[in-house]
Amino acid sequence: MRGVWTVEQVTAAEDRLLARTPDGALMRKAAFGVALAAARTGARHVVLLVGAGNNGGDALWAGAFLRRRGVRVTAVLLAPDRAHPAGLTALRRAGGRVVGVDDAPIEQADLVIDGIVGLQARGGLRPDAAALVDRVASPILAVDLPSGVDPDTGVVHEPAVRADLTVTFGCLKPVHVLADCGRVELVDIGLGPELPAPSLRVLEAADVLAAWRFPGPKDDKYTQGVTGVAAGSSTYPGAAVLATSAAVLATSGMVRYAGSAADEVRGVWPEVVATGSVEDAGRVQAWVVGPGLGTGSSSVEVLRRLLGEGVPLCVDADGITMLAQHPDLWDARDPETPVVITPHDREFARIAGHEVGDDRVAATRGLAKRLNAVVLLKGNTTVIADPDGRVIVNKASSSWAATAGSGDVLSGIIGAVLAGGADPATAAGAAAWLHDRAATLAADGVPTSASRIAAAIPDALRAIR
Numbered sequence: 001m002r003g004v005w006t007v008e009q010v011t012a013a014e015d016r017l018l019a020r021t022p023d024g025a026l027m028r029k030a031a032f033g034v035a036l037a038a039a040r041t042g043a044r045h046v047v048l049l050v051g052a053g054n055n056g057g058d059a060l061w062a063g064a065f066l067r068r069r070g071v072r073v074t075a076v077l078l079a080p081d082r083a084h085p086a087g088l089t090a091l092r093r094a095g096g097r098v099v100g101v102d103d104a105p106i107e108q109a110d111l112v113i114d115g116i117v118g119l120q121a122r123g124g125l126r127p128d129a130a131a132l133v134d135r136v137a138s139p140i141l142a143v144d145l146p147s148g149v150d151p152d153t154g155v156v157h158e159p160a161v162r163a164d165l166t167v168t169f170g171c172l173k174p175v176h177v178l179a180d181c182g183r184v185e186l187v188d189i190g191l192g193p194e195l196p197a198p199s200l201r202v203l204e205a206a207d208v209l210a211a212w213r214f215p216g217p218k219d220d221k222y223t224q225g226v227t228g229v230a231a232g233s234s235t236y237p238g239a240a241v242l243a244t245s246a247a248v249l250a251t252s253g254m255v256r257y258a259g260s261a262a263d264e265v266r267g268v269w270p271e272v273v274a275t276g277s278v279e280d281a282g283r284v285q286a287w288v289v290g291p292g293l294g295t296g297s298s299s300v301e302v303l304r305r306l307l308g309e310g311v312p313l314c315v316d317a318d319g320i321t322m323l324a325q326h327p328d329l330w331d332a333r334d335p336e337t338p339v340v341i342t343p344h345d346r347e348f349a350r351i352a353g354h355e356v357g358d359d360r361v362a363a364t365r366g367l368a369k370r371l372n373a374v375v376l377l378k379g380n381t382t383v384i385a386d387p388d389g390r391v392i393v394n395k396a397s398s399s400w401a402a403t404a405g406s407g408d409v410l411s412g413i414i415g416a417v418l419a420g421g422a423d424p425a426t427a428a429g430a431a432a433w434l435h436d437r438a439a440t441l442a443a444d445g446v447p448t449s450a451s452r453i454a455a456a457i458p459d460a461l462r463a464i465r
C-alpha cells in the first residue's frame with residue numbers, strides 16, 4: 001500500500017521539516033534528485049523553464065548540478081525579477097546560461113525541465129509559458145508535478161505540461177495518482193516522520209493478494225465464501241453471464257446465480273448453482289445485484305430483499321438506478337451490512353443528485369459518507385471511498401476496459417472478493433486493480449471485450465501469486 005498526501009498535509013509537514021534542517025538543504029536534496037534523473041536520460045543540452053517560486057528554485061539548482069557534470073544548461077526565466085535568488089546564483093556560478101523568454105533555445109534542447117510551478121499551482125499555464133511549452137519536441141521532466149495540472153484534484157487545466165517523467169519529493173501527492181504525470185520518481189527528502197495518515201491510498205500487488213481468498217487444506221466449497229449473483233433479464237441475459245463468469249473465475253468456492261437468465265448461465269458454467277429467483281437461491285456470503293436486471297417492480301423487490309439479507313452486497317448498474325429512484329430501499333438494509341455501489345459518472349449523477357465535477361475524490365468521499373456505503377467511481381482512474389473517509393485510488397494501466405460489459409465483470413469480481421471476507425473498500429479496490437490487469441492482459445495491445453477480460457482473470461491473478 002502506498003500513501004498519498006494532499007498539498008495542505010505536505011506543506012505542513014515540510015514546514016516542520018524545514019524548521020529543523022539547515023537553510024536550503026531540502027531544496028538542494030530535491031534538486032539533486034532531479035539532476036540525477038535528468039542525467040540518466042543522457043541529455044547533453046537541458047533547458048530549464050523557471051517560474052517564480054521554489055519549483056523554479058529546484059530547477060535552477062538541478063541545472064547547477066547538471067552543469068557541474070558537463071551538461072549544457074540554459075535557464076529560461078519566466079519571471080526574471082522573482083526567480084529563486086540562491087538557485088540563480090548557483091546556476092550562474094556553475095557556468096549555466098540564463099535567458100529571457102524571447103531567447104529561449106527550446107528547439108535545441110535534448111530535455112526540458114519544467115520548473116514553472118509546483119504545489120502552489122492554480123489554473124493553466126500563463127500565455128508566455130504556454131507558448132514555450134507548445135514548442136517543446138524533446139522529452140519533458142516535470143519538477144514535482146506537470147505545471148498546469150491541479151496538485152490536489154489532478155484536473156488538467158489546459159494549456160498544461162505533458163510530462164514524460166515527473167520527479168517528486170517526500171511523498172506522492174494526489175496529482176501523481178489521478179493524472180498522467182508520465183513515469184513518477186520519488187526522491188526521499190526525509191519527510192516521512194512528519195507526515196500524518198495519508199489522504200489517499202494506492203494498492204500494490206501484495207495488497208491485492210492479501211485481499212483474495214485462496215483455498216487451504218481445511219477449506220471446502222462453502223468455507224471460502226459463496227458468491228451470489230442476481231443479474232440479467234430476458235432483455236439482457238449477457239450481463240448475468242458476464243458477472244457470473246467473473247465470480248466463477250475469481251474464486252474457487254461456489255457461485256450461485258438467481259434470476260431469469262439461469263439457463264444461459266448454466267449453459268456457460270455448469271458448475272454454477274442456478275435458480276430462477278433469489279428466494280430459492282440458498283445461502284451466500286455476498287451478493288452482486290443489478291447488472292442487466294432491469295428497474296421494474298420485480299427488480300425493485302429483488303433488491304429490497306437482498307438489502308435485507310444481512311450479507312455484503314455489491315450494487316451495480318440497474319441496482320444503482322433503482323436506489324436512486326427509490327431511496328426508501330435503503331430502509332431495508334441494516335446499517336451494519338456492507339454495501340458497495342459501483343457507479344460510472346452518469347449513475348453517480350443519478351444517485352448523488354449532482355454531477356461528479358472536477359474533484360472526483362471529494363465527490364466520491366461525499367457520497368460514501370452520505371449513503372454510508374463504499375462508493376467505487378469508475379473511469380480511467382477508479383476512486384473507491386469508504387464511509388469513514390478513507391480513499392483508495394486505482395489508476396488504470398490501460399484503457400482497454402472501456403468496452404461494453406466490462407463493468408458487469410468488475411461487479412462479479414467485487415462480489416467474489418467480498419464473499420471471501422475482505423473489508424469492503426479493500427475488496428472493491430483489489431477487484432478494480434485486478435480488473436484493470438485482466439483488461440490489459442486480455443487486450444495485449446489490441447481491442448478486447450468483456451468476455452475476454454473475464455477470461456483473463458486467472459492469468460491476472462497468476463501473475464501476482
Ligand SMILES: NC(=O)C1=CN([C@@H]2O[C@H](COP(=O)(O)OP(=O)(O)OC[C@H]3O[C@@H](n4cnc5c(N)ncnc54)[C@H](O)[C@@H]3O)[C@@H](O)[C@H]2O)[C@@H](O)CC1
Pocket residue numbers: 014015018026027028030031051052053054055056058116117118119120121122123124125126143144148169189
Ligand atoms: N517547501 C519545501 O520544503 C520544498 C519545496 N520544494 C519545491 O517547492 C515547490 C513549491 O514552491 P512554492 O511554494 O514557492 O510554489 P510554486 O513554485 O508552486 O509557485 C510559485 C508561484 O507561482 C504562482 N503560480 C500559481 N499558479 C501558476 C501558474 N499556473 N502559472 C504561473 N505561476 C503560477 C504562485 O502564485 C506562486 O507565487 C514544490 O512544488 C517543490 O518543487 C522542494 O524544493 C522541496 C522542499
Ligand SMILES: Nc1ncnc2c1ncn2[C@@H]1O[C@H](COP(=O)(O)OP(=O)(O)O)[C@@H](O)[C@H]1O
Pocket residue numbers: 317344377378379380381382396398399400401402403404405406407408409410435
Ligand atoms: N478510459 C478508461 N480506461 C480504463 N478503464 C476504463 C475506462 N473507461 C471505463 N473503464 C472501466 O471499465 C469499466 C466500465 O464499466 P461500465 O461503465 O459499468 O460499463 P458496462 O456498463 O458496459 O459494463 C469500469 O471498470 C471502468 O472503470
Ligand SMILES: [K+]
Pocket residue numbers: 055114115116117118142143144145146147
Ligand atoms: K513543475
